[in-house]
Amino acid sequence: MVKSFFQNKVAVISVAVIVIIGLMAVFAPFLTPYDAQRQDLVARLKAPGAEHLLGTDELGRDVFARMLYGARVSLLIAVIPTALAVFLGTILGIASAYYGKVADLIIMWFADVTLAFPGMLLAMAIMYSFGGSFLSVIISIIIMEWGSIARIVRSVTMSITENEYIQAARTMGVRKIVIVIKHILPNLVPTLIVLFTLNIPSSILSESALSFLGIGIQPPEVSLGLMINQSKALIFQKPWLALAPSLMIMILVLAFNYLGDALRDILDPKTKY
Amino acid sequence: MSGFVRRCIGVILVLLGVMVLIFVILRIIPGNPAAVLLNDHVNKETIERLTASMNLDKPLPEQFFLYLAGVLKGDFGQSYYMKRPVLDLVLEAFPYTVKLTVFSALFAWIFGIGIGVISAVHHDRLPDYLFRGVSLLGVSVPVFMVALVLQYLFYFKFSLLPLVYDGSAVSMILPAIALGWNSAGSVARLTRSGLMEQFNEAYLDTARAKGLTARQAILTHGLKNAMVPVITMLALQLSGMLSGAVITESVFGIAGIGKLALSAVETRDMPLLQGTVLFSALIISVGNIISDLINRCLDPRLRV
Numbered sequence: 260m261v262k263s264f265f266q267n268k269v270a271v272i273s274v275a276v277i278v279i280i281g282l283m284a285v286f287a288p289f290l291t292p293y294d295a296q297r298q299d300l301v302a303r304l305k306a307p308g309a310e311h312l313l314g315t316d317e318l319g320r321d322v323f324a325r326m327l328y329g330a331r332v333s334l335l336i337a338v339i340p341t342a343l344a345v346f347l348g349t350i351l352g353i354a355s356a357y358y359g360k361v362a363d364l365i366i367m368w369f370a371d372v373t374l375a376f377p378g379m380l381l382a383m384a385i386m387y388s389f390g391g392s393f394l395s396v397i398i399s400i401i402i403m404e405w406g407s408i409a410r411i412v413r414s415v416t417m418s419i420t421e422n423e424y425i426q427a428a429r430t431m432g433v434r435k436i437v438i439v440i441k442h443i444l445p446n447l448v449p450t451l452i453v454l455f456t457l458n459i460p461s462s463i464l465s466e467s468a469l470s471f472l473g474i475g476i477q478p479p480e481v482s483l484g485l486m487i488n489q490s491k492a493l494i495f496q497k498p499w500l501a502l503a504p505s506l507m508i509m510i511l512v513l514a515f516n517y518l519g520d521a522l523r524d525i526l527d528p529k530t531k532y
Numbered sequence: 533m534s535g536f537v538r539r540c541i542g543v544i545l546v547l548l549g550v551m552v553l554i555f556v557i558l559r560i561i562p563g564n565p566a567a568v569l570l571n572d573h574v575n576k577e578t579i580e581r582l583t584a585s586m587n588l589d590k591p592l593p594e595q596f597f598l599y600l601a602g603v604l605k606g607d608f609g610q611s612y613y614m615k616r617p618v619l620d621l622v623l624e625a626f627p628y629t630v631k632l633t634v635f636s637a638l639f640a641w642i643f644g645i646g647i648g649v650i651s652a653v654h655h656d657r658l659p660d661y662l663f664r665g666v667s668l669l670g671v672s673v674p675v676f677m678v679a680l681v682l683q684y685l686f687y688f689k690f691s692l693l694p695l696v697y698d699g700s701a702v703s704m705i706l707p708a709i710a711l712g713w714n715s716a717g718s719v720a721r722l723t724r725s726g727l728m729e730q731f732n733e734a735y736l737d738t739a740r741a742k743g744l745t746a747r748q749a750i751l752t753h754g755l756k757n758a759m760v761p762v763i764t765m766l767a768l769q770l771s772g773m774l775s776g777a778v779i780t781e782s783v784f785g786i787a788g789i790g791k792l793a794l795s796a797v798e799t800r801d802m803p804l805l806q807g808t809v810l811f812s813a814l815i816i817s818v819g820n821i822i823s824d825l826i827n828r829c830l831d832p833r834l835r836v
Contacts, residue, residue: 372549379775380809384557471676495688505677513672
């Protein structure tokens with residue numbers, strides 16, 4: 260499996276891109292002498308050049324530095340809520356498939372309810388109640404994503420439980436929870452890895468859209484979507500202000516999309532979702 | 533047909549859940565919206581009077597049933613900020629959103645299916661690689677980036693099209709492309725894989741034996757079968773499109789549902805936000821039922 264990963268050029272390149280951006284985000288303080296917040300009103304709206312790699316914004320803040328710190332937020336949003344949504348979706352998906360008809364009906368009903376909303380509008384309701392912040396963005400992404408994950412985990416779990424060794428284990432009197440941990444979960448791992456990778460792009464896009472609308476992450480925090488929002492008024496005169504963070508979002512999303520597709524080919528060639 | 537009836541009952545149960553969830557989310561933080569609305573200068577009696585008129589003094593379950601009863605009668609409440617019935621505001625905004633989604637869906641279908649078919653017919657050759665790259669790029673670009681790039685190119689650089697929506701058909705072109713871009717990418721990907729699955733099916737040989745050319749057989753019989761998952765996905769994409777409409781409408785200044793919801797968040801207008809979110813969930817549920825019906829017509833196997 261590891262070998263087929265390294266033979267897959269797309270997978271290797273996309274991991275390389277993600278790792279490079281990740282390292283740049285982590286070591287941002289060493290890559291740029293500028294602070295993402297510090298304003299320099301003398302050096303406002305400088306075009307990209309030697310001193311400021313990607314220029315400065317309307318408050319004289321260095322765009323390159325802000326982009327690196329914004330990428331931190333995007334990567335955190337990529338990992339934290341997606342992982343939590345996969346965790347929640349896995350538990351509820353297995354419970355739905357394996358713990359009786361009533362549990363199944365209730366859990367799938369709840370999944371259908373959260374999936375009946377357009378994600379952005381549900382997120383807006385959450386922003387209304389909790390205010391725009393990192394935490395409320397995380398909560399809304401989990402609520403948007405857990406339902407479809409639970410559905411897929413449910414159907415994969417159902418096909419796993421049809422295997423004879425699981426029926427054998429049940430006849431021998433092995434407890435359900437033991438069967439879940441020892442037999443079902445290991446078989447779910449490939450699906451979960453693919454689901455995790457393929458949900459990351461939508462997490463990143465949701466955060467950037469909410470911040471772009473001005474109701475997600477709030478200043479003085481930095482976020483790629485927020486940077487584009489703040490440069491909206493100058494979009495035609497100083498396009499680089501919006502272009503740099505947009506390209507960063509696009510590259511991240513593209514890399515995770517390619518990686519997810521490649522991982523699905525490697526780990527799980529039969530299933531399509 | 534009983535399967536269809538069961539599905540409709542399921543949709544009604546889901547919509548009930550939708551109402552409960554949105555009701556709870558918007559009221560989870562304690563605080564009296566009436567007090568927020570009137571700000572601190574007003575005396576206590578006025579706040580109490582407004583609180584009572586909005587039913588905010590009753591316990592939450594009772595408030596919910598009053599709201600439910602209202603919705604069933606077509607009363608979504610009164611907007612705090614605009615001081616008009618929520619339903620009127622939503623119904624005024626709705627045609628704009630419908631226009632936007634219809635045009636962008638048209639764009640997504642024409643380009644997505646076209647690119648998907650070309651990709652499948654030329655699979656693993658240059659046009660396929662080219663179009664697969666383009667369609668993955670299509671699903672990876674944020675909606676607002678497409679919108680801003682289109683505005684930059686077609687308004688600022690070449691001054692071909694208007695910057696914002698002004699009611700004319702021409703000014704709908706950019707918003708429709710911006711919103712349809714993502715869907716076009718996924719339609720292309722699904723059309724390609726769906727069509728390629730049909731290549732080895734026996735009915736294509738039958739069609740060939742009847743005298744159709746390979747191309748005719750694929751485009752008439754193969755494409756029809758490949759469209760079943762695409763139509764299912766289009767219904768699912770309705771949800772994504774309504775999400776994207778919030779962004780597109782705000783960038784292009786279209787007075788649709790998304791813009792209404794956004795202004796409701798900004799002015800802290802709870803009944804209006806509740807109404808718009810509920811209404812959009814209703815649209816999605818209806819869309820799912822319609823796509824179910826279309827699929828039953830296209831694929832007789834589903835009618836059992």
